[in-house]
Amino acid sequence: MKTILKSTLALLSVLVAFTSCDNASKSNNSGALSSSAAEKVYVAPGEHDEFYAFISGGFSGQLSVYGLPSGRLFKVIPVFSQDAEKAYGYNEETKPMLNTSHGFVPWDDAHHPDISQTNGVVDGRWVFINGNNTPRIAKIDLSTFETTEIIEVPNSAGNHSSSFVTENSEYVVAGTRFSVPIPQKDMPIKDYKGNFKGSLSFISIDPEHGHMDIKFQLIMPGFDYDLSHPGRGKSHGWFFFTTYNTEEASTLMEVNASQNDKDFIAAVNWKKIEEYVNNGGGTMMPTNYAHNVYDEATHSATSTMKKEVRVVNPLDVPGAVYFLPTPKSPHGCDVDPTGEYIVGNGKLSANLTVHSFTKMLAAIENNKVAGDAYGIPILNFEDVLAGVVEQPGLGPLHTEFDGKGNAYTTFFISSEVVKWKLGTWEVVDRQPCYYSVGHLMIPGGNSQKPWGKYVVAMNKITKDRYLPTGPEVTQSAQLYDISGEKMELLLDFPTIGEPHYAAGCPADLIKPRSKKLFKLEDNKHPYATLIEADAKVVRDGKTVHVYMTTIRSHFAPDNIEGVKVGDKVYFHVTNLEQDYDVPHGVSMIGANTSELLIMPGQTETFLWEPKQVGVWPFYCTDFCSALHQEMQGYVRVSPANANTPLKWSLGEDIE
Amino acid sequence: MKRSNIIMLIAALLPLGLFFFPLWKITLEAPQYPTPLGMYIHINDFSDVHPHDIKNINLMNHYVGMKYIPEAIPEFKIFPIGIIITTVIGLLIAYKGNYKWFLFWFILMIVLSSAGLYDFYLWEHDYGHDLDPKAIMKFTNPDGSVMGFQPPLFGSKDILNFRAHSYPRLGAFFLGLGIATSFVAYLFGKKQNKIPS
Ligand SMILES: [Cu+2]
Numbered sequence: 001m002k003t004i005l006k007s008t009l010a011l012l013s014v015l016v017a018f019t020s021c022d023n024a025s026k027s028n029n030s031g032a033l034s035s036s037a038a039e040k041v042y043v044a045p046g047e048h049d050e051f052y053a054f055i056s057g058g059f060s061g062q063l064s065v066y067g068l069p070s071g072r073l074f075k076v077i078p079v080f081s082q083d084a085e086k087a088y089g090y091n092e093e094t095k096p097m098l099n100t101s102h103g104f105v106p107w108d109d110a111h112h113p114d115i116s117q118t119n120g121v122v123d124g125r126w127v128f129i130n131g132n133n134t135p136r137i138a139k140i141d142l143s144t145f146e147t148t149e150i151i152e153v154p155n156s157a158g159n160h161s162s163s164f165v166t167e168n169s170e171y172v173v174a175g176t177r178f179s180v181p182i183p184q185k186d187m188p189i190k191d192y193k194g195n196f197k198g199s200l201s202f203i204s205i206d207p208e209h210g211h212m213d214i215k216f217q218l219i220m221p222g223f224d225y226d227l228s229h230p231g232r233g234k235s236h237g238w239f240f241f242t243t244y245n246t247e248e249a250s251t252l253m254e255v256n257a258s259q260n261d262k263d264f265i266a267a268v269n270w271k272k273i274e275e276y277v278n279n280g281g282g283t284m285m286p287t288n289y290a291h292n293v294y295d296e297a298t299h300s301a302t303s304t305m306k307k308e309v310r311v312v313n314p315l316d317v318p319g320a321v322y323f324l325p326t327p328k329s330p331h332g333c334d335v336d337p338t339g340e341y342i343v344g345n346g347k348l349s350a351n352l353t354v355h356s357f358t359k360m361l362a363a364i365e366n367n368k369v370a371g372d373a374y375g376i377p378i379l380n381f382e383d384v385l386a387g388v389v390e391q392p393g394l395g396p397l398h399t400e401f402d403g404k405g406n407a408y409t410t411f412f413i414s415s416e417v418v419k420w421k422l423g424t425w426e427v428v429d430r431q432p433c434y435y436s437v438g439h440l441m442i443p444g445g446n447s448q449k450p451w452g453k454y455v456v457a458m459n460k461i462t463k464d465r466y467l468p469t470g471p472e473v474t475q476s477a478q479l480y481d482i483s484g485e486k487m488e489l490l491l492d493f494p495t496i497g498e499p500h501y502a503a504g505c506p507a508d509l510i511k512p513r514s515k516k517l518f519k520l521e522d523n524k525h526p527y528a529t530l531i532e533a534d535a536k537v538v539r540d541g542k543t544v545h546v547y548m549t550t551i552r553s554h555f556a557p558d559n560i561e562g563v564k565v566g567d568k569v570y571f572h573v574t575n576l577e578q579d580y581d582v583p584h585g586v587s588m589i590g591a592n593t594s595e596l597l598i599m600p601g602q603t604e605t606f607l608w609e610p611k612q613v614g615v616w617p618f619y620c621t622d623f624c625s626a627l628h629q630e631m632q633g634y635v636r637v638s639p640a641n642a643n644t645p646l647k648w649s650l651g652e653d654i655e
Numbered sequence: 656m657k658r659s660n661i662i663m664l665i666a667a668l669l670p671l672g673l674f675f676f677p678l679w680k681i682t683l684e685a686p687q688y689p690t691p692l693g694m695y696i697h698i699n700d701f702s703d704v705h706p707h708d709i710k711n712i713n714l715m716n717h718y719v720g721m722k723y724i725p726e727a728i729p730e731f732k733i734f735p736i737g738i739i740i741t742t743v744i745g746l747l748i749a750y751k752g753n754y755k756w757f758l759f760w761f762i763l764m765i766v767l768s769s770a771g772l773y774d775f776y777l778w779e780h781d782y783g784h785d786l787d788p789k790a791i792m793k794f795t796n797p798d799g800s801v802m803g804f805q806p807p808l809f810g811s812k813d814i815l816n817f818r819a820h821s822y823p824r825l826g827a828f829f830l831g832l833g834i835a836t837s838f839v840a841y842l843f844g845k846k847q848n849k850i851p852s
Contacts, residue, residue, distance in 0.1 A: 552714055577714075578710055579714070626718065
């Protein structure tokens, strides 16, 4: 076995070496060093970038916001991971966001952001992103750039073929990468074949508020569902999922899951299933999963455990699911803007396989079925094939489209982006990536209307491209100009975590709706203090609630006495500012959480459990004004059995 | 009705525009405020140019010991009554018809407006000079006297990091136009009176 592995690796290295040489000669005359490249990415001080790029933070569990073409980082939005900078997952308000059926899970592996769409065009209202590890889908509201909803996906594992949105944001999907026993149970792993199942979840999106709800789960054969894309235009109403491990192996997958010459793209007619479900189809199955919603009025999240989910057996809805044979362990599954072409990137195939939606419908119409897998019809490869891009590179992964009839595919092994023409299948251009590119992104490249000016390649390895930072060096993105016939490398920029996938859109879609502050009069937080005069400290047994306000440049109250060792002290802090970009922070010595960073008009809470007698300071953590350094206060902590009266003050005259 | 009386009627009505449009606007510009802070002064109210501007002006001003801009000042009761009374007088004059009274109204309005402006100046002076002795920051003029932070009555002026602009708005133009129109009515009346009937 080891020999096979070694020789495979050796073969790949040889191939890499060959293509690298090829690339090196080309990169010398690339545009990276020419002055025109610098001009094209230069955004002068005070000016704004043309596009927002939302780049996933991969294993950091976050989503980062960059400007294009400058590559400047604006913000890291905490999604699945605690973030001390913003107190996300630390303060009482956002802790419920990270609740799951496995308890509090303050981390995940964030993979594929996708922006909501209206009529097949990116609308800039919400970004959805999947947590891969403990299956979840999150919604980020682009008026506040905050995570406002997370739904856990039951019966799922390795939530990878997610979170792609249909063309009117009817659904966001969550497809399981790992098949598992459904429902989970204690059973031998070797009995995988025929017993494990894969679930494809269709999560409806409320058109007004974006609220998510699992409408149904399709319980599929036990393959690995890798990536997916909605049909669009003519294929709207269908969803396509790549599969691998149609062998249903459960050990040494790199070998055992690579035996079949062809795996499948599963074509799912979700409209048909939706209709079936709307007529009462499917069965409710007991389960347990968390649905966490952040309310902008209370500035607080609530977590609800849901107890059942509707499951659908595909065999109960004839004509809803077909398998399209696709060589060989296909990874990316990408649909072109017209909805006609479905590109299946066979990782281990030398060629790129493109299926035709029209041909697929014709094959179904004429009932040209080659066989079945667990009762799901398999169509003939030749009947659905639109064309093949012959030997475009090594290790094709993902494809995006520029809306002008061109497709751009990343090749992981040969580390390049290849431009080719839809319909003629001819390669037009290729550009090297530094190095080992995964996904790529064209703003709107995932919709009917791409803004095909730039492509961003997201690379896994940088080696010598930046200053070294020890064994762990940055991962990075590369920006190419694709406005001409030939691509031109413009910029490298480092990214947080793993830049797994990205979504982008013109800044003008989001900028005008970006919130500047929260109105105090709309603050419905149960512990809000809307005027300084209402600041107070209330004891309830061993729990103390501090109703605190902040404004430049003081806390009210700033002297608190009567707190005792062993108390639970909740600081509910309201920022009374009503000015753009004036947050205040607060932190308490010895607090086991993080600081709070409170936006104007917002209330946030942290818990402090004093363990030592003394007089302990707190202070503002965000440099808010000329007198920021004076923005401080004290809490006096007495012994547990003391009878120091509860007392608080601000600006009391000192004799 | 004579033409001069009709003009006087219009003159008497024009100042009522003060009830619909702001009288004055004070704007404060600073680098940290790409959208400047501003307040409108109406005949009976202060108001924000952008939401929360007055609150933010107060927050800025407390550093040098300035008081909060009050919710209301006594003038907000007196001025509207004054305008209503002078309008009624103007209408009576227009009805009664002697052009010499038009001149009287014109002069009355000039005097009252000047008094109003002077009052406004006094209020601004007090607001800009009556500082909290415990002010966080104290500034002195080159001659050693305590610096005042009075916005200009009319025009633009640098105050520390801010540039303050103070200019009349549409309400003031209605008032001015009314006053000027009464003078025109007077001239017309005079001319018509000279033509023997
Ligand atoms: Cu502060």
